[in-house]
Amino acid sequence: MPKRIVDFLSKTHEIPKAEADILMSLVKPMTLFKGEYLNIEDKIPRHGAFVISGILREYYTDAKGIDYIRRFAYENWWMVDLYELLHDKPALCSVQAIEKTELLTFTKEDCNVLMEKCPISTKVLQEISAAEKYSLAKKEKQKRSLTAQENYESLLKLHSGIDKRIPLFHIASYLNIKPESLSRIRKQMSLIK
Template sequence: MISSRIIDFFSQTHEIPQSEIEILINLVKPTTILKGEFLYIEGKTPKHGAFVLDGILREYYTDAKGVDYIRRFAYQNWWMVDLYELLHEKPALCSVQAIEDTNLLTFTKKDCELLIKKCPTAASVLREISAAEKYSLAKNEKKKRSLSALENYETLLQNHPGIEKRIPLFHIAAYLNIKPESLSRIRKQMNLTKS
């Protein structure tokens, strides 16, 4: 059962009561977004949050010159939601787009409100996940700024082996905040070092 994946994830830190599990399973909706499609768009109010079953999403914003800055990638068993934006119907600060066909479990503002009202344990876990995600993003940004582009690329490959075969290199370059040509040089340098 697909929705049991989200229960397994929630249960890693807290034991979820059976009554809440039944509600939670009925709240999430299996959804597929195809490569290039959006979960939500910068400046528009998000209609859904999501739990990634498989596939990859990118979260990014675009500056005044039209340059994309990728904040993060979301892989299998990751969340893609800003609870503040979703619950308070605020315009999204970033866009979220599928890099490959991606299967999700989605939930709406109404689903979140029902979860908070009827599932205190699961709601507590969701709030913890949201807070941990914000902390992790800030920590990752700080770390990215303190390392060289080569070190950041090596870290990405270490944490997600094979990811360079699934994510286009221009997206990886945008994530590293460098030009694609610079990433090509880094990759050549790494290949020479291995030889």
């Protein structure tokens, strides 16, 4: 299973075998069951993660107790804020499993070893972190400039069948709409088909 993370990183840069061996020795498998947390808002995160299978949601809760989902992490993607992890900063968001989720996790100490002994892997992780921040900002801009239906269609296009795996109230939260609005959108879309 740890080889999956090396395979992923190798898509953009060839990872030398010595670095791959170090990286595979650092990551630890973890299983989160539906509803369990990787990180909790306002607490210092102890792990970053690479998703092997399953889905995580990253969200924050407002003063009224309403959850706002920032993003989902699917198979072969990351869920980490390197700044929070490396600098012991309280998490701005909670990270929770939507379904049983298999992860490869790493700690601040693992990152320090990686930065010291694995320059190419470190460079790739930094590039991924920067790309993730850009992607998150781009998605936020898109969500504000498109209609709720267009955003929902875009989500389904990017992640076919995701509406069968993620509860609709979570998808509605991600789209910044009420569940009733998402139900109306889904009904309209089914009538068009």
